[in-house]
Ligand code: ATP
């Protein structure tokens with residue numbers, strides 16, 4: 436019998452209310468994350484990735500409204516307020532800019548202590564310190580004793596991101612949501628943080644939702660890739676399968692945009708055109724305006740997600756029954 440996924444998102448729709456109208460940031464998104472699995476949510480800026488991450492973490496801003504759908508985590512519906520509070524420490528989220536996500540006036544030790552007290556209800560100072568030191572060591576930070584006494588501004592970007600990861604791990608979460616965790620780091624540090632996340636996934640049996648605009652990073656992480664465009668999920672497959680055999684024209688475009696060392700000095704490719712206005716998303720295929728393979732029905736009829744191969748689904752009319 437198949438075990439239940441750790442997290443199940445069903446037909447999730449989220450809007451932001453702004454002065455100029457309503458931004459339909461996420462529409463009918465559905466996907467699962469299994470225990471110990473890494474899932475990468477990939478797409479251009481503005482496609483709705485962070486909104487999904489924030490919704491799972493229960494951290495949406497006040498002007499966001501969940502219009503429909505379910506977020507089921509370990510059998511609890513997180514959109515139900517009571518259940519969300521119960522599960523909070525089991526889901527932790529880290530962000531692109533670690534400095535912006537923590538209070539600069541407190542030392543790393545004080546920040547970790549506060550998180551451990553709040554979420555684990557541990558109040559013995561020695562136990563808190565032991566746990567904090569263990570986590571700082573585990574993420575590869577040198578001299579953890581000194582680290583506890585350091586203020587965020589005294590650490591480099593890479594060190595600070597490691598300290599933030601250690602803080603998140605100290606409460607022993609089941610799911611870590613990492614929203615563009617390496618975007619502000621140089622390439623070497625990027626690789627180190629991604630490798631750390633993979634090791635932690637294996638050592639702690641952690642599930643990870645990695646949010647990135649970079650399909651190359653998602654490919655390197657293995658696991659499953661979910662491609663989003665303009666608030667909708669358009670393709671999902673294992674990373675090997677998706678990179679070897681992309682089906683959706685948008686995914687093919689994203690793949691062509693990955694810089695390769697051999698073409699280092701050639702012009703970086705981009706997908707021509709811009710994403711539609713999310714206040715009034717298209718009623719047909721969301722990618723219609725930028726798609727070089729569009730057919731007539733794409734403009735008016737929204738393609739449904741269809742399974743084309745085992746564990747490979749896509750929302751594109753080119754793969755509807757009878758089209759291939
Ligand atoms: P990025 O990497 O740029 O954050 P993303 O794919 O994560 O992109 P989201 O941040 O989820 O996308 O944003 C989806 C849409 O919702 C965008 O059009 C964005 O401008 C809008 N949006 C996000 N947060 C808010 C907010 N608090 N109020 C109004 N609109 C918002």
Ligand code: SF4
Nearest residue numbers: 720723726733751752
């Ligand atoms: Fe292109 Fe049509 Fe497929 Fe949309 S449904 S991606 S417009 S071919």
